[in-house]
Amino acid sequence: MKEAKRLIKSFRDAGKGLKYVFLHERNFRIQLLMAILVLVLTFVFELKQFEVIVILMLVVLVLILEFLNSALEKFVDILKPRLHYQVEVVKDIMAAMVLLASVGAMVVGTIIFWPHVYELFL
Numbered sequence: 001m002k003e004a005k006r007l008i009k010s011f012r013d014a015g016k017g018l019k020y021v022f023l024h025e026r027n028f029r030i031q032l033l034m035a036i037l038v039l040v041l042t043f044v045f046e047l048k049q050f051e052v053i054v055i056l057m058l059v060v061l062v063l064i065l066e067f068l069n070s071a072l073e074k075f076v077d078i079l080k081p082r083l084h085y086q087v088e089v090v091k092d093i094m095a096a097m098v099l100l101a102s103v104g105a106m107v108v109g110t111i112i113f114w115p116h117v118y119e120l121f122l
Contacts, residue, residue: 021070028066031102035059038109045116055112058105065101069094 021028038059042052072094080087 017067021067025066025070027098028063028070031062031066035063041113045113047112047116051112054108058101058108062098062101062105065098069098 022032038055042055047055073091076087076090
């Protein structure tokens with residue numbers, strides 16, 4: 001019974017984290033909206049199973065990196081003042097990490113979806 005309570009508490013804590021990031025991080029909301037759009041497109045177009053798997057993995061990767069970015073930004077703010085040069089560098093690097101993953105996901109998504117979109121206009 002004690003194990004079940006701890007499990008329920010861990011899910012509740014994860015939900016609070018999800019809610020916090022959703023409410024306070026604009027970029028996460030934008031990425032989530034794009035993720036939903038991409039997931040809808042995976043059902044609209046008849047993608048191969050491996051294409052769906054790749055899309056799902058990329059969506060999850062970008063969202064996880066945004067969570068990591070948000071968490072590390074909060075942690076870095078605790079360690080050093082916001083205006084400290086090194087804090088700025090760390091935050092820029094983390095933002096670049098999410099940007100790189102997002103651009104990579106967009107390129108792969110374009111490669112996967114392009115033939116299906118192209119067929120619509122033939």
